[in-house]
Amino acid sequence: MTTAQRVTIPFNRPSTAKSSVPYVTQALLSGRTSGDGPYTKRCGTYLTTRLGAPAALLTTSCTDALEMAALLTRIQPGDEVIVPSFTFSSTAAAFALFGATIVFADVRGDTLNINENDLPNLITQKTKAVVVVHYAGVGCEMDTITALCQDAGIALVEDNAHGLFGRYRGRNLGSFGVLSTLSFHETKNLSCGEGGALIINDPSLVDRAEIIREKGTNRSQFWRGQVDKYTWVDHGSSFLPADYVAAALLAQFEEAEVIQAKRKALWDRYRRDLTGWATAQNVKLPYVPPDCEQPYHMFYLRFPSASTMEAARQYLVSMGILAVTHYVPLHSSPQGKRVGRGAWPLAEEVSATLLRLPFYTDMSDEEADTVVAEVTSLTL
Numbered sequence: 001m002t003t004a005q006r007v008t009i010p011f012n013r014p015s016t017a018k019s020s021v022p023y024v025t026q027a028l029l030s031g032r033t034s035g036d037g038p039y040t041k042r043c044g045t046y047l048t049t050r051l052g053a054p055a056a057l058l059t060t061s062c063t064d065a066l067e068m069a070a071l072l073t074r075i076q077p078g079d080e081v082i083v084p085s086f087t088f089s090s091t092a093a094a095f096a097l098f099g100a101t102i103v104f105a106d107v108r109g110d111t112l113n114i115n116e117n118d119l120p121n122l123i124t125q126k127t128k129a130v131v132v133v134h135y136a137g138v139g140c141e142m143d144t145i146t147a148l149c150q151d152a153g154i155a156l157v158e159d160n161a162h163g164l165f166g167r168y169r170g171r172n173l174g175s176f177g178v179l180s181t182l183s184f185h186e187t188k189n190l191s192c193g194e195g196g197a198l199i200i201n202d203p204s205l206v207d208r209a210e211i212i213r214e215k216g217t218n219r220s221q222f223w224r225g226q227v228d229k230y231t232w233v234d235h236g237s238s239f240l241p242a243d244y245v246a247a248a249l250l251a252q253f254e255e256a257e258v259i260q261a262k263r264k265a266l267w268d269r270y271r272r273d274l275t276g277w278a279t280a281q282n283v284k285l286p287y288v289p290p291d292c293e294q295p296y297h298m299f300y301l302r303f304p305s306a307s308t309m310e311a312a313r314q315y316l317v318s319m320g321i322l323a324v325t326h327y328v329p330l331h332s333s334p335q336g337k338r339v340g341r342g343a344w345p346l347a348e349e350v351s352a353t354l355l356r357l358p359f360y361t362d363m364s365d366e367e368a369d370t371v372v373a374e375v376t377s378l379t380l
Contacts, residue, residue, distance in 0.1 A: 009370060011322040014186040014193070015259070015361040017251035027244035036220070037243030039250050046253045047182075047197055051172050055200040057213055057239075058246055062161045062183035062196035064239040066094030066131075069179045069198065071212050071235055072205050073155045075100045079128035084114040085329040085336075085347040087133045091159045092330050092340065100128065102340030104331040107347050110287045112354075113140040115346075119148050122342075129155040132177070137295040138288055139168030142176045157181075160199075164189065165260060165295040178202045184249055189259060189297055189361070192249035195241055212236040262361050263296035269368055270299045270357065277376040299357050300326070301375075306352035308380045313355055319374050323355050 027039055040058050047056035059065045075081065077099030083092045085104040092102045105118045112135045119130065130149055132140045149156040156176060160166075161183035163173040174180035179202070184195035198213075200206050210220040216236030221227045252259065271285060278285050284302035288294050303309035309325075316323045329347040330336040358371055 008320040009322065009358050009367050010360075011324050011356065011358050012187045013360045013362065014191055016248075017255045019251035019254060020248050023247035023251050024244050027247040030243075033242055033244055035240030035242060035246075036223070037246070039243045039246035040241070043197075043246045043250050043253060046250070047199065051174055051199060053175065053199045053201055054203040055206045055209065057198045057200070057209055058241055058249075059196040059198055059213065059239045060241045060245075061090075061194055062159070062181050062185070063090040063094060064237075065181035065196045065198040066090055066157075066159065067097060067237070068209060068212050068239055069157050069181060070095045070098050070100070072179060072209060073129050073157065075128055078126065080124060080126040081129045081131060082119065082122050082127060083131045083330070084133050084135075085331040085342065085344050086112060086135070086327050086350055087159065087330065088161070088327060089330065089333070089335070091131055091133055092336065095129070095131070096335075096339040100339075101126075102330070102336070103127070104329075104336070104340050104342035104344060104347075106344035107135075107350060109346060111135060111138045111140070111289065111292075112350055113138065114145075116141045116144045116148070119145065123148070123152050123154070127152065127154050129157055131157045131159055133159045133161070134163035134166060134173050136286060136300070137163040137166040137173070137297040138286070139163070139166055139173050139292045142168050142171075146176050155179075161185075161188070161196075162297045163295060165256070167293040169291045174199050175201060178205070184252075189263060189295060190249065190252040190256060192241075192245050192252070195245060195249055208234065213239040259361050260296065263359075266359065266363055266368060267294075267296040267299055270359075270372070273372045274301075274375060277378075281378070281380045283380070297359075299359050301355050301357065302350070303353045303355065304380065309353045309355050312375075312378055312380070315378065316371075316374055321358060321371055321374055323357050325351070326354050326356055327351060 044056045075098040079100045081095040081100045082103045086107045158177040158180035160174040160180045166173040180199040182197040211234045219230040222230035282304045
């Protein structure tokens with residue numbers, strides 16, 4: 001491909017649903033743009049219906065939802081929280097914020113999820129919670145992890161930022177933990193720019209979750225007529241998004257089936273067209289166990305070495321294709337060393353060799369053809 005022919009293909013391009021502009025306009029003109037308006041409530045109803053959860057509260061980000069989970073599980077200094085090292089900083093930072101020591105776990109070599117076999121050796125009398133991350137929307141080994149947490153009497157929290165619509169053995173991801181979180185960042189399947197949600201699977205936590213989300217006040221009870229006036233009753237912060245943000249998200253929810261079908265088609269195409277090349281070059285493609293249903297969140301390549309990954313990345317970028325790496329293992333990060341413990345070689349290897357390909361809902365056939373052509377031109 002010559003320079004003149006080169007096209008620029010971003011890693012991500014956020015899409016908009018056909019109702020996004022009219023919904024946002026209606027919300028802006030409604031006279032009430034603050035949180036928990038009609039669009040916020042409709043989004044919550046969609047999530048509870050789709051996931052079968054007692055409650056779903058929209059938040060301004062998945063990070064905020066994780067911080068709410070830390071408050072709801074009453075994390076305090078001296079507690080330990082186990083998280084995978086190969087994840088985004090928010091998974092650990094939300095719990096470290098309240099004084100917990102973060103205990104890092106390594107990942108599996110196939111799904112890149114937390115290695116459930118490490119957990120028995122990491123759980124101590126100080127362990128307050130285990131936070132799992134369904135990497136790329138592929139479910140962790142939830143039967144084993146759920147049983148371990150129940151036996152130890154510790155909270156299970158699912159960071160399900162990648163996994164909306166994913167399933168493990170027929171059950172929705174995000175339904176196993178006492179709490180789970182979602183992300184609606186622009187890089188996710190459904191997005192509103194920035195946004196998230198807290199899914200509450202324990203009905204006894206719903207009232208307190210509403211209070212925490214409303215700056216520690218019982219304002220939600222006031223609006224329902226349960227109290228004459230609202231006041232400060234607990235810890236909390238301002239975790240509630242504006243209603244016009246929820247309006248943009250609702251439009252995406254309403255087109256979820258179309259969005260998911262497009263993403264599945266792209267993921268299947270990458271798998272089909274790259275399998276032969278990957279086998280010949282000793283490159284690993286994403287692994288999805290037969291008992292998991294994935295939501296087609298991303299597509300990545302795992303190269304045989306850090307040097308071959310970096311050479312491939314630089315070549316693709318030079319051809320106008322923005323392929324990107326992923327997480328730096330948290331145990332090796334400056335803050336991770338301050339607030340946590342544990343060092344895990346597989347997480348480091350994955351970080352050094354994994355490259356994510358451009359993947360977005362409205363990717364054109366021409367763009368996908370270009371990515372496949374340039375990837376398969378590589379000889380490692």
